[in-house]
Amino acid sequence: MGNVRTEVVDHVALxxxxxxxxxxxxxxxxxxxxxxxxxxxxxxxxxxAVLTGAxxxxxxxxxxxxxxxxxxxxxxxxxxxxxxxxxxxxxDCAKPVIAAVNGPALGAxxxxxxxxxxxxxxxxxxxxxxxxxxxxxxxxxxxARIIPHSLARRMMLTGxxxxxxxMYRRGIIEACLPADELxxxxxxxxxxxxxxxxxxxxxxxxxxxxxxxxxxxxxxxYEQGNTAKLSTTHDAKEAVAAFVEKRAPVFLGR
Numbered sequence: 001m002g003n004v005r006t007e008v009v010d011h012v013a014l015x016x017x018x019x020x021x022x023x024x025x026x027x028x029x030x031x032x033x034x035x036x037x038x039x040x041x042x043x044x045x046x047x048x049a050v051l052t053g054a055x056x057x058x059x060x061x062x063x064x065x066x067x068x069x070x071x072x073x074x075x076x077x078x079x080x081x082x083x084x085x086x087x088x089x090x091x092d093c094a095k096p097v098i099a100a101v102n103g104p105a106l107g108a109x110x111x112x113x114x115x116x117x118x119x120x121x122x123x124x125x126x127x128x129x130x131x132x133x134x135x136x137x138x139x140x141x142x143x144a145r146i147i148p149h150s151l152a153r154r155m156m157l158t159g160x161x162x163x164x165x166x167m168y169r170r171g172i173i174e175a176c177l178p179a180d181e182l183x184x185x186x187x188x189x190x191x192x193x194x195x196x197x198x199x200x201x202x203x204x205x206x207x208x209x210x211x212x213x214x215x216x217x218x219x220x221x222y223e224q225g226n227t228a229k230l231s232t233t234h235d236a237k238e239a240v241a242a243f244v245e246k247r248a249p250v251f252l253g254r
Contacts, residue, residue, distance in 0.1 A: 003029035005054070006036055011047040011194040012187065013040060013095075022060035023053045025108035027068065027079060030086040033112075037089040037097075044253060047194040047201065049093070050186050051116060052100040053109075058125065061107025064134065083108065087142060090115040091209060094202050096193055100186035101125045101164070102179070111142040117205060118189065119146070119173040121164035122182040128161035146172055197235035198253040 129138030211219030242249035
C-alpha cells in the first residue's frame with residue numbers, strides 16, 4: 001500500500017501514516033487507513049494497534065494542495081463519506097487503538113487521534129483545528145469527544161494550537177514524552193494490552209464504545225451483559241486457574 005505502512009509483531013499492529021512531507025489526509029490515504037483498520041476486525045494475529053506518523057508530523061490535516069474537484073456531481077458526497085468513515089473504522093475497530101502522536105495533529109489529523117482509545121504524545125506535538133485560518137471549518141465534534149467545552153471552541157474559532165504539555169496537564173492525554181521515548185512507551189503499553197485475554201479487551205472496548213452515549217442504568221446493564229459473556233469463556237477460566245496456580249495465563253481467544 002502507498003500511504004499507510006502496517007507491521008504486526010507479537011499481536012501488536014504498528015500503523016504508520018506515510019504521506020510525505022506532513023502526512024496530509026489525502027482521500028486515498030484515508031481510504032487505505034479505513035481498509036487497514038477494517039481488516040483488523042478479522043485478524044486473530046492483531047490484538048491491539050498503535051497509530052503514528054512518519055517523519056516529524058502525525059498529520060497536518062486535509063490535503064489542500066490536491067483537493068478533488070468538488071463541482072463534479074457526487075464528488076463532495078464521496079469525499080465527505082470517506083473522511084467520515086475513517087474515524088469510525090478506528091473507533092469501531094474491535095481491537096484497542098493507541099495514538100502515538102509524534103508531531104502536529106491538525107484538523108483531520110486531530111480527528112484520527114480523537115477516534116483512538118488511548119493517546120500519548122511527544123513533547124513536540126501540537127493539536128489544533130486550523131481550518132478557520134483558511135476560511136474553512138474544522139470537525140469540532142470529534143475534538144469535543146476528548147477536549148473540554150471552552151478549549152474546543154477556542155481552538156475552532158481562533159486556530160489555537162494546544163501543546164502536548166497542555167494536553168497532558170489537562171488530563172486529555174496519557175503522557176507527554178521526549179521524542180525518543182514516545183514509541184517505546186506506546187509499544188510497551190500495546191504489549192501489555194496484547195498480553196491480556198483478547199476476548200476481554202475486545203468486549204471491554206465494545207462496552208466503552210457502546211455506553212458512551214447511554215444513560216448510567218442502560219450502560220451498566222450493557223456492561224453486565226458483556227461480563228456474563230466473558231464468564232463462560234475458556235480465557236476466563238484460564239485466568240482464574242492461572243491466578244490460583246500462581247502462573248502466567250495462556251489465552252487462546254475463545
